[in-house]
Amino acid sequence: GAGVSQSPSNKVTEKGKDVELRCDPISGHTALYWYRQSLGQGLEFLIYFQGNSAPDKSGLPSDRFSAERTGGSVSTLTIQRTQQEDSAVYLCASSFRVGYTFGSGTRLTVV
């Protein structure tokens, strides 16, 4: 596609439920990143994929967070047993060499 596509754009879930967030990067972009943006905070790095492998998972805040990427393309970020502090905008970005292209994000609200 022409840009990075994320779905859903908005998600409201009950505390304790699992959620899956999807990212469809720009075709041909080998690198894919997930970030989290909380109100009043900067963007927080979560995880980086090069192809299907994740050489850097250092930003995942807890073991409730996991991510995978298949076919060097679509990535899914899964949050298990959601907590209220997980409420944020989750942004995905893809890159080929330099300069990330971000999607519009998924706004997650845990109630």
Place this chain on the structure above:
Amino acid sequence: EDQVTQSPEALRLQEGESSSLNCSYTVSGLRGLFWYRQDPGKGPEFLFTLYSAGEEKEKERLKATLTKKESFLHITAPKPEDSATYLCAVQADWGSGGGADGLTFGKGTHLIIQP
């Protein structure tokens, strides 16, 4: 640990009133410094990448500069459509021990241009 501090947090200008946004950074080895623009409800939009001290890049009314400790985003004769949050980020050099391959972002400067 890589750190990025942006100032001011918010800036209100009149249309045509030029100003500068500051991004101070510490990184063990700089691979690149990035400027992004973010509009409400949207993801950040890439503006510039700077790689070494002394480098400058321009795009329309924006000009980004870089020293070894900070970067400036100069806005000349801004228009209301330049209103947005401007984000600065750094990426550590390979092998610098900086840790994550991702970008470290500042909290941004919220810029409002009044007509």
